[in-house]
Amino acid sequence: LKMFWVFFSCIDVSVSQSGILFSRVFKTYSLMHTNQTVEFVKRKYSEWTQFNHTQMGMMDAIMSLDQLVDESDPDVDFPNSFHAFQTAEGIRQEHPDKDWFQLVGLIHDVGKILALWDEPQWAVVGDTFPVGCRFQDSIVFRNNTFMENPDEKDQTYNSETGMYKLNCGLDNVLMSWGHDEYLYRVLKFNSCSIPEEGLYMIRFHSFYPWHSNGDYMHLCNDKDKQMLPWVKEFNKFDLYTKTSTLPDVDELKPYYQSLIDKYCPGILKW
Numbered sequence: 001l002k003m004f005w006v007f008f009s010c011i012d013v014s015v016s017q018s019g020i021l022f023s024r025v026f027k028t029y030s031l032m033h034t035n036q037t038v039e040f041v042k043r044k045y046s047e048w049t050q051f052n053h054t055q056m057g058m059m060d061a062i063m064s065l066d067q068l069v070d071e072s073d074p075d076v077d078f079p080n081s082f083h084a085f086q087t088a089e090g091i092r093q094e095h096p097d098k099d100w101f102q103l104v105g106l107i108h109d110v111g112k113i114l115a116l117w118d119e120p121q122w123a124v125v126g127d128t129f130p131v132g133c134r135f136q137d138s139i140v141f142r143n144n145t146f147m148e149n150p151d152e153k154d155q156t157y158n159s160e161t162g163m164y165k166l167n168c169g170l171d172n173v174l175m176s177w178g179h180d181e182y183l184y185r186v187l188k189f190n191s192c193s194i195p196e197e198g199l200y201m202i203r204f205h206s207f208y209p210w211h212s213n214g215d216y217m218h219l220c221n222d223k224d225k226q227m228l229p230w231v232k233e234f235n236k237f238d239l240y241t242k243t244s245t246l247p248d249v250d251e252l253k254p255y256y257q258s259l260i261d262k263y264c265p266g267i268l269k270w
């Protein structure tokens with residue numbers, strides 16, 4: 001979860017407005033932490049990896065996110081496509097030579113399209129965490145949202161490694177179901193040519209307990225550890241480019257369409 005909570009008390013909004021935001025965010029995480037179980041995640045994986053839901057180009061998918069307000073995110077009260085272009089432009093300024101990185105900035109949240117297809121927000125947005133092993137303390141609201149999660153009391157799942165082997169690699173770990181994993185799967189299925197670093201950024205950008213708190217290292221293999229700095233680098237732009245000056249989307253579109261044409265062209269299966 002983003003900086004909002006850290007600076008909750010000094011943020012420049014009225015107390016009551018903060019209160020409303022807080023309860024919306026808390027409610028989303030309560031439902032998420034109650035319902036995201038091994039069984040639930042497996043079911044979602046198999047439902048959404050049929051890729052028979054619809055066919056759509058990447059730019060249309062990005063623009064469709066304008067209909068969405070992310071209930072887990074206290075920072076964003078403007079259309080999601082602005083966040084996409086702002087993140088991409090932030091990356092473009094610091095990494096002008098890495099067009100694939102800029103594209104990752106543009107598309108990283110596109111998996112939120114699930115919420116427009118009737119998935120509840122608690123199965124789409126927000127921070128992610130592994131299921132199938134003990135929920136670690138750095139998960140947001142760890143102490144007061146997991147009480148009703150059946151996996152919390154399951155002997156197979158509530159030890160440090162749970163159903164996994166030490167250093168098994170994140171690729172072998174079931175993450176709570178949400179927009180990160182979904183977009184990763186879509187890109188793989190459609191044979192998009194974004195480099196491995198970029199795919200990691202997309203797949204784990206909401207895994208704050210890992211990339212920001214350093215937890216879950218016992219599940220990581222060497223490759224995960226090599227990729228971690230890239231995920232952290234991405235996170236800078238995801239967090240700090242949410243400004244209120246809105247990007248001129250029409251002006252930027254042709255450039256980003258050319259990146260889409262290069263790395264994930266045409267009509268994709270979702």
Ligand SMILES: *[C@@H]1O[C@H](CO)[C@@H](O)[C@H](O)[C@H]1NC(C)=O
Nearest residue numbers: 030031032034035036040148
């Ligand atoms: C999610 O959790 C809520 C609250 O416990 C429950 O009412 C609801 O049925 C759960 N949904 C699913 C899909 O498990």
Ligand SMILES: *[C@@H]1O[C@H](CO)[C@@H](O)[C@H](O)[C@H]1NC(C)=O
Nearest residue numbers: 046047049050051052053054
């Ligand atoms: C996708 O395929 C699955 C399994 O074959 C099926 O149950 C589901 O209804 C299909 N969905 C759509 C939208 O066609």
Ligand SMILES: *[C@@H]1O[C@H](CO)[C@@H](O)[C@H](O)[C@H]1NC(C)=O
Nearest residue numbers: 137138139140141142143144
């Ligand atoms: C959560 O519970 C643990 C163990 O009881 C405690 O050590 C920790 O301080 C609690 N964290 C918060 C944020 O309340």
Ligand SMILES: [Fe+2]
Nearest residue numbers: 108109205206
């Ligand atoms: Fe995201």
Ligand SMILES: [Fe+2]
Nearest residue numbers: 083108109238
């Ligand atoms: Fe984002």
